[in-house]
Amino acid sequence: MTKSKPKDVPPGKRKRSTREKLLDTAGELLAEFGIDRVTTNLICERAGVTPPALYYYFADKYEVVVALGKRLMDRQNEALERWLDRHLDGGIRAYAENTLELLRETAEITEAEPGGIWIERALHSSPRLEHVRIESHRYVTDKLTEIYVPMLPGYPRELIWLRMRMLVEFGYVATELLHAESGMEREAILAETAQMQRLATLAFLD
Template identity: 40%
Template sequence: MSTADTLSKRRAKPAQEASVGAALPDLELKKAPSQQRAVETYERILAACAELLGEVGIERLSTNLVCQRAGISPPALYQYFPNKYAILHELGMRLMTVQNELLTPWAVPATFMLPEPAFAGSVAELFLQTMELTAHMPAGVWVTRALRAVPSLQHVRNRSHDFVTDMLLLPFMDAHPRANRAQARLTIRLAIDALYAAQELLFDDPSLDPQAVAATMAEMVAGQMMRLRRG
């Protein structure tokens, strides 16, 4: 099963879970487009939202602005999305899926058997690749910020990080079956969050050197992973 398939199956639950005890916006699609014309309209909505997000920011973004930019009427938008947060949710799911797909060739036992310097180098390279991919995705940086700043969207990032943790844990344990599984899972989960936070910092502070940040974070992660190997 692909990353996209797995994450898509998790779309419905988070909105329901997040709404318990709180008046959070509905994130579920009203319906999925089926006909070609409907798909084109759906994609125009997403593209317009991505463009506007970088221009006006999260707070000023509205469905009316999206409709104007996409050249459609509000009823056409509301066929698919109940509010602007549902559009951001879809953009976030797409970004997380594409980011996670970078891991597929990396997440193998051979990676976790590399000596520390080589492993750190591979982590740094993956870090920079993820940054570049995000920067080139439509509104990728702003979608990243939305996943952090908007309470109803935070589950997208959290569930994606949980998925990646399990994705990396399996090849690590295959490579090092004597390692403490619970500690390995915790270490990998914390490493993913730390690397993601470092990328957000680079997006927020362009004065920092991405190469230096990548190398420093990779060395920190590699050091922890080596400790796990030694048991």
């Protein structure tokens, strides 16, 4: 019986597969060793690829971590967009009352990502990486502002943006306590964060 010839994998799919494998591996190593001890050679060795394969996509390990950060932020932002669509008909009050849902989903996405917790920490600890976090948080702020402005005709856009920017930053910092503070219960952190964001959002309606 003649064996069928293996189908050729389109070059684009091969490249994407290798890139994702490198990112998954780098995330796992980040969790094991921390950003200072991770090297491109270590990533290649664990991923089972040659250094030229890694350098096809990334100039150095910081570019790898930047890509990890952008992938994580993109996945979190996709959850935000789904949440905004889900509660659009309920207006400001619906968003305020369902903040816990978004916080929980965002935390779960981070925890499911290879090295997700350590990626977040790296985005805070390195000046070479913080732009990824800031750009993503500004994107989230812009999305929220875009939704809220038509619902709040009495408020200047600049004030809405400022409040949203501060709430976004607070939400991310507070949820990072889930993995940084052993003396606080997970649900207590999520619930208290949601309540504080709820009150700040409802203040628009006072």
